Amino acid sequence: MRLAVLGLACILPVGAAWAQPIYRCGPDGREYSQTPCPGGRLLDLADPRSAAQRAEARDVAAREARLATRLEAQRRQAESSAKPPGAASLSPRPAQKPVADPSPGKPKTKKAAADEPFIATVPRRSKAKSTSP
Numbered sequence: 001m002r003l004a005v006l007g008l009a010c011i012l013p014v015g016a017a018w019a020q021p022i023y024r025c026g027p028d029g030r031e032y033s034q035t036p037c038p039g040g041r042l043l044d045l046a047d048p049r050s051a052a053q054r055a056e057a058r059d060v061a062a063r064e065a066r067l068a069t070r071l072e073a074q075r076r077q078a079e080s081s082a083k084p085p086g087a088a089s090l091s092p093r094p095a096q097k098p099v100a101d102p103s104p105g106k107p108k109t110k111k112a113a114a115d116e117p118f119i120a121t122v123p124r125r126s127k128a129k130s131t132s133p
Helices: 002-018 051-081
Strands: 023-025 031-033
Antiparallel strands (some): 023 031
16 A cells, blocks of 8 residues: 555656646747746647557557567577687787698609709700601
8 A cells, every 4th residue: 555655656746747838939949948938839748649549559668678678688698608709819820731632643843952043944845756758
């Protein structure tokens, strides 16, 4: 019983706040006041929706609040089960060794030693054998 009285005591001031008149004032109508002002006009703050529409709006808002709570719980669960990222480094990654091609084909040639200079040569033309009749 005390809770109902306390709840009613909390709701009454809110209802009284809605009942106060609001005036639109200023040369551009950009100022609002609770007291009449010169050139100001009284705003109609009545809710044009029917009681059924207001009840439906409350139901939709409650449904969306429940959905938001469920989605938040799912997100928190997904975040807690996610593996944290590993340690990061700003240094470059070490070069990976190339994978050898196991396919048979051209035989591999020996590379020149590192201390020998590279010399480019032009391949010689092979002379075509002429056949005499």
